[in-house]
Amino acid sequence: MLLLLFEQFLNGLQIGLLLFLLAAGLTLVFGIMDLVNLAHGSLYMMGAYFAAVFTQWTGNFFLGALLALPAGALLGIIVEVVALRTLYTRDHLDQVLATFGLILFFNEFARVVFGAGGMAIELPSWLEGQVEIMPGLPYPSFRFLIIVVGLGCAGFLYLLVQKTRLGMLIRAGASNREMVGALGIDIKLLFTLVFGLGSALAALAGLMSGPITTVQIGMGDNILILALVVIVIGGIGSIRGAFIAAVAIGVIDTMGRAFLPNMLGSFLNPSDAGTLAQALSSMLIYILMAAVLVLRPAGLFPAPGR
Amino acid sequence: MPALMHKPVTTMIAVALLGLLALVPIAAEAFDDPFMLTLFTRIVIMAIAAVSLNLILGYGGMVSFGHAAYIGIGGYTVGILAHHGVHAAWIQWPLALLMSGLTALLIGLLSLRTKGIFFIMITLALAQLVYYLGNGAYAYGGDDGLTILKRSDFGGLIDLNHRPTLYYLCWAVLVAALYLCYRTVNSRFGMVLQGAKSNDRRMATIGFPVFRYRLTAFVIAGMVCGLAGVLSAAFTDFISPAMMHWSRSGDLIVMVVLGGMGSLFGPLFGTVAFLLLEEILSSWTEYWKIVFGPILVLVVIFARGGIDGALMRGQANILMAGCAGFFLLYGVHSAYESDWLIPTAILAAAFALVWLAKWLADRRASAKEAGHV
Amino acid sequence: MTDLLTVEGIDTFYGRSQVLFGMSLSIRAGEVVTLMGRNGMGKTTTIRSIMGLTPASRGRIGFRDADIRGLPSYRVAKIGVGLVPEGRQIFPNLSVKENLIATAANRNGASQPWTYERVIELFPRLAERSGNMGNQLSGGEQQMLAVGRALMTNPHLLILDEATEGLAPLIRLEIWQCLERLKQAGQAILVVDKNVGALTKLADRHYVIEKGRVVWQGNSAELQAAPDIQHRYLGI
């Protein structure tokens, strides 16, 4: 039982870290540029497609991933320069409308270019297997890799944002972009770079989730809502908040699915418990978000200066 | 009448549009095209929902990302009652309004303390709960939905099975919703609402209970939208959780923003443009979204404030050019399908529009010259 | 043409309303110049126009032989204009040290550029707060930080907009003393302030503006000799 509990915790952690990869880019772009980018999910999808194509082309998942990241960043930069740059000063809803248009475009675009059937990302065989984390607990190698990459990425982002000059400028830009410009920093370029970074993170999330969830048209649409939930719970613009919220959501959602039926079964009759547990576990994330927002209307870690 | 007076162009076009909408059943009869009536019934119902959303979104600054939930609540109330053999509209309709009002009250109580994106997301979360409730309601079909075998019964007064009757009922509700919105916005209540949108703290210090005002508006909007749900149930004879999915709420926001939020007729323009474009583009190609998506982006970039904004600022030339481009595509497309008369007429119309757009642009340019020198 | 900055007849609009009507001024290297006038007369707008934050729509703004009107603000800053803005605008989510080094650069090619250590030396108070976040500082500390932040870009011209507004007299004095030291070091400064007493001691020349144009200019002695100007345009 304890082993199962631990295994389910790992499952939750892994889902949470995958969500974090997606949410980090979103919160960076939202928090710093004040841009609601619904097309973040499309960049996630395109990143996954890039990885699938490049993996097929090079025959190696890691080479494919290595190519997909700059491709994702480049695509993001193109989108930013062509469509989104003019929208920074606009109302959030204008941004919603425009990026909604981009979602429609990218979904059809992917269908035209990559076909309707979806793609699989082939993993090297050692990643298809399991690693024995503890005696009696084999864990899928690739999921373990997700945990490693997720934690690594969180560390990288922490160092980048907290310890480098670029990170200082990013944070400064988040609180007062006009002043950053008046001190001699090309804010347009900075924003384009940040958007590229966010897109690369989205692509990373896409290519890490591709091998377990397959690469499909519209794969970014539903998960985008989850990522929005994460950044709202965490507090807009806060990488730390996004990390904590993502892991919390991953773990709570997984634990709910894993143990709610049994828990409810102990004081309800089985069929009622089943129905209730299913309904509850579907709603759990939303209940969590509603509760957090009722208690803390600006999320757990509201960024200062906003 | 401040909200109407300063933009007569919009009002004229909107009244003309409402008039045209009133003629739809006659046109459908004349052209022997009953589908036209079906299409426009859906458009009118969605327009009611969009108008209700605009009341809180456009005027109150409350971006509800869960507005489709009320369509669902209204529809489900009717559907569930019908499922249990209660068909009397006198019971169904008020109860549906009550239910959607209560839901709005609950959602509003929980969400109105938050602002901005947080408000957007909490309304989404609460609407998702309603969605999953519908999904899990196996007694009423779960995600398969529920077929309504018999439409609401007005005791012989109004026959909802008669399609033009149903259409005119929807049309009347739309006009009533617009009127309600107009009256609300221009009342003291509406002024406070709009004042709170730009600066809620000031309104609060002046002594207005902003929260209560907002909650009231939220509930009114929910009830009007619930009515749209009731009409939708009557029109489609079918309810399913799909009508409450978050993407439907997103569509509603898109319609309002496309048309121009915070303008009385914006949502009407937006809904008509959105659904007509969808219908027409999708009849040309399965890849229609590859055209539709960029159109939305272009509208945002070039027509600030949506269609209504463009009209108001006298950017009629941009709209005209847009329409002309559309007609041009339409003409070329239909040239492959029907004989010469129709495409020629369409292309001639496109030509006329381009000319008109140019004329308007020139006039605007010369007016600008005159004004600045 | 030994002028560092030349502003010639600029018009600036906020939306449809015009704020500057043919505003002109000039600053030579090493000079301290003030811009005075009542509230709402266009002082801050002049500075925003120079910085490219609110671009002027007509006229010429020259800086070291380059025409900078219409350049984005970061280009103006890069040419060597350092801004200490109205309201200080410290980055609240950066520490004191980060505020100073985030945008640091050696723009005038000084052989002994401003460094973190030198700024701390200038404002010893900041040393003890170096780990604090920008929003945890007092108003005076924020003002010092803002001056330090601008100095860290090693500008040819330092612009201070209402640098002493709302500060305690002692802190004010400290700021004036600091400006005095900068002047001695040959730093060109444009000051916007209302404190005529302190400014006549510090500055070489003065511009008085009303309704978006210069109505009086002269040196400190001339200004002190013209109480009617002070009274009419500055409300003293």
Place this chain on the structure above:
Amino acid sequence: MTRSSFKTTLAILAATLAALPLAAAPAAAQAAKKIRIGFVTTLSGPNAAYGQDMKNAFELALDHMGRKMGGIPVEVVYEDDEQKPEVGKQKTEKLLQRDKVDFVAGYIWSNVLLASYKPAIENKTFLISANAGPSQLAGDQCSPYFFAASWQNDQNHMAVGELLNQKGAKKLYMVAPNYAAGQDATNGVKALFKGQVVGQDMTKWPDQLDFSAEISKIRAARPDAVYVFFPSRWGVQFYTQYNQAGLKKDIPLYSAFTVDAVTLKLQKDLALETYLTMTWGTDLPYAANQKFVGDFRKKHKDNPTFYGAQSYDAANLIASAVTATRGNLKDKDAVRKALEAAKFDSVRGPFKFGNNHFPIQNVYQQEVYKTADGEYDLRTVSTVLTAHQDPHAAKCKM
């Protein structure tokens, strides 16, 4: 608009106007009588591949008939339901009201079909489902104007239950999405399975992407067999994750609708050695099937899916009724009788309708194998249920 772009527009306009008569000419000549069929399926979004497959198969059937039914030319209007019930309904109404079709066919999804059902029935237009077979329509909501050329939802799942018995499974773990078809699926299996269900998870629908929690529970429960129902991409996801967890070699996987020609391109090895049931397979030895599969492969360089096979049957079913009534589609009773007789060569071999207009047919066990050229395909192993009728037929008063 600048002057030059205005001139360009003018030039384009002029050119188009000049080209019009040329483009319009071929459309002018139109024949008098036609059989019109509306076909509603999903042609956009993540599941567009299935709609395309259905369209391809339907077109192939028309090609095989020389695009004529009983000597009368056929015209088909395809519509995209976007997998949304209200869009499907609107498209159906467009077909009924504007295109005035004689038959509507297609429909992948139960909820789209259920939304579109009433308008078609009330219009007294025959509705032929080429995939969805919800229990409501097989039971108390059955209609003289509705026919399912596919199956009733429960049939394939019941076959899994029977297959589990045949393989001697005693302890079963079930996972299916938490929606109506998922409920039908688990109930279908339970209807015939004689062993014990040791665990059952209903996953969040439609946005659950990750099944790690469920898979961990399966591992902990140690069942003899696992049954899953996950159509289209969810099937790929589950199979991938089940394999990555290393369970595939330990606990045999049973499923229905989870592997098809589209998902197989992604599932590949993962689908080997799993137990599947279906009412049709590419290798069924009937002449009609061989012709269909052979020509489909030739034309599209690909295997048809069961969605396609059912669409092919739907086309032939309609053709049989048109032929039998000699094109007199006004006589609804005669058309119905002809449809009920189902006098066509089904790709599934023995095929007849029960009282509720759902097929009475065989259900086969299928398995995935690797072909000589390294591709993957499904083949039929055995007949699990013979001439099977769904359990809801009794509730239909027809």
